[in-house]
Amino acid sequence: MTMLPKQFLLGRPLRTAQMGETLLAKRLALPVFCSDPLSSVAYATEEILMVLALGGAALLHLAWWVGAAIVLLLVVVVASYRQTCYAYPGGGGAYVVSSENLGPTAALTAASALMVDYVLTVAVSVVAGVAAITSAFPGLSKHAVLLPLAFVALLTVMNLRGMKESGRAFAIPTYAFVLSIYVMFAFAAARMLMGHTIRAESAHLSIHATGTYAGIGLLLLGLRAFASGCTALTGVEAISNGVPAFKKPKSRNAAMTLLVMGVLAITMFVGITILAMVFQVHVADDPTQLGLPAGTSTPTALAQIAKAAFGNVTVLFYFVQAATAAVLILAANTAFNGFPMLASILAQDRYLPRQLHNRGDRLVFSNGVVLLALAAAGLIVAFDADLSEIIQLYIIGVFVSFTLSQAGMVRHWGSKLTDATDGPGRRRIRRSQAINALGAALTALVLVIVLITKFAHGAWIVCIAMPALFLAMKAVRRHYERVAEELKVTPDARPERPSRNHAVVLVSTIHAPTLRAVGYAQSMRPDTLEAVTVAVDPAAAERLNEKWSAHEMGVPLKVLESPYREITRPVMEYVRGLRRESPRDVVTVLIPEYVLGRWWEHILHNQSALRLKARLLFTSGVMVISVPYLLDSALRREERFGRTAAGEPAAGESLTSV
């Protein structure tokens, strides 16, 4: 019964040997890994205009320069990451590259930055996608928090099903989005060539500047607009991270996909920015700045552009909005691929709990997927799904990891250079190193800009979260190391027999489980064997004693005094006493228990044996053996679920009181 919904949602479990089937062809890898950078063009332009609008309409022309800077940055970053794809065919995420070239501290910094940003990617993309929906259907804007959460849940389920199938599902919206944007460009170009003057619906709105910006202030505002626009760069590292998921030749295919992604992202970003400038789109974070009443929900910049470009062909406008919403929501999928993979690598290096390295039924890192979904949902709720608030936290992590990874690549080529001897090989390496050095320098510069311009606007939260994550991972690693140190054995260590084994069967009354436990204990042939009961009620103990002789148990029955009517303490004291007498002996405690099949039956039975078991676990030199006795209800349960739930442990077991 518990398995059916899971199977329905996630599909049949896959065998480990079916692993290879989750490899991606290029045309599927593009939407899976690139929906994030491609979709961020949907809001990058808007974020730039919004920041510039703070300085009034006169400053909007700065968008040209900001856009040009972002395009330059994109070219450099894509070129740099193509180098990484070739150098690390086993997956060259920032963590791997920096741990190999810069050491564990840099690697952990990159990892914590990436993890924070993956969570933000999900939150930002989903919220932006919902904004696209509410732009088309303003009636839905009152569900602005609920809708993103629903989409996060949907994405979680899809990703738990596995990568290839999700890749197929994501291919259509991503390609539809790209297509719709190009159709929009063509439409707008054609209409403008025919002599139409196209203006956005907000073109007539005047922008009230919140202050006058000149000199340093102007520069800072420009830089802040640039920092906001840098959202277009997120997710570029996803491809280099996921090189192993590509079909062979992995590195070539990954680098090719990265190039295609770069071309698409740049052309779409440039096109949208040009149209926004030509159509005179006016947007502002605060509607009062545009002379609108406070609380008015304004359509996104892209929605205004699409509406203006298509004029009265509203079908195409809705098509653009639908594709935008779909691709944005699916962009979160990039994080759903990257985060679990990164978490599993970290878990393998013992920086995160090991469960994150386990592959689930469908061969995906299920725990990582669920963790990411929970974190993103928490963020959406905490920020009330306000895009311009969340976006302030974004980007920092991306650029921290960009910088570290590119710096690591420079080191990587440096060490390669000492191995290479022939002229052409050295020249090739020199060229790669130069590209990565340029990338490192530029991304470091952008990181500083982003930090300065966004810190006061909310980025400080990230500046706390990242070090906190860093320290937590260090602590996890220390814990695992300490445990490993304690568990370590020397090469000459051999199994050592305890000098004697004292077996103790806990008895409360004489019934089938007791007989089975006593019989089993006898078959173990311990050095001493006795049954122990606690005399909470002297009359009952007396009766038990009589029956004990009548059943010819063949084992001495010891009755323990319980001056305070407890069960756990007398048993614990007795077992500890046995241990004190001869510390090199072991004590085996056998607990007869009957197993119930239904959850409500558990309420009717005493759980004192369970408590006792937990206490005995913390006593050294004591082995606890459960001797189960399956009741009818448990047997029927086994029959019912035996086939589907093979290997699944019984949901719970109840114990006889001792």
Added chain:
Amino acid sequence: MSGATRPDRPAGRLRRIFGRLAASQEDEHAEDLRKDTPPTECTRIRDCQDRQIVTVAGTLRTVTLRPRAGVPALEAELFDGTAPLDVVWLGRRSIAGIEPGRKIIASGRIAQNRGRLVLFNPKYELRPVGQE
């Protein structure tokens, strides 16, 4: 309660309080037993020597029916708050009144069995249960 907490060792103080709370029940029980012991001519079990004839008093902590070489034997552990002592009645399956929690006075010659003090077939006197 002066509330004079020493700021340099707050953990130690806290731990002592909790330690006392946790240990109290067992210690208290042993303490009660020590006080209960009749002062006249009773030896404390801790002071018993091998082959010595003693009279001891205490509570039966455990009672076991343990056949020895085919012969039934009733075995009990007597505790007076200082040390445990095994009391064995050979040839008996049960004795009315010999049950866990019962206070008895027993006398006989101390023997040693596998490093534990044992009193075989002692002369014993049951002491009343509850209020005296």
